[in-house]
Amino acid sequence: MNRALKKTISYRIVSSTIGTGITYLFVGSLREATLLTVAHVFSASIMFYYHEKFWEKRK
Numbered sequence: 901m902n903r904a905l906k907k908t909i910s911y912r913i914v915s916s917t918i919g920t921g922i923t924y925l926f927v928g929s930l931r932e933a934t935l936l937t938v939a940h941v942f943s944a945s946i947m948f949y950y951h952e953k954f955w956e957k958r959k
Contacts (some may be wrong), residue, residue, distance in 0.1 A: 917943060 916937055924933035 911942070 920933050920937040923936050924930055927933055
């Protein structure tokens with residue numbers, strides 16, 4: 901596994917853990933906080949993909 905992939909995975913784990921914790925403070929349910937974090941990670945990944953495709957076309 902290369903360094904960039906390791907950094908990407910570790911960043912995702914840390915940021916998702918922080919996101920879940922903050923969401924938990926607002927909603928008071930670990931289950932709901934986890935579901936919201938998963939939804940965010942999924943939607944942000946899709947958004948990032950299309951963002952990258954947009955910028956590729958601008959070259």
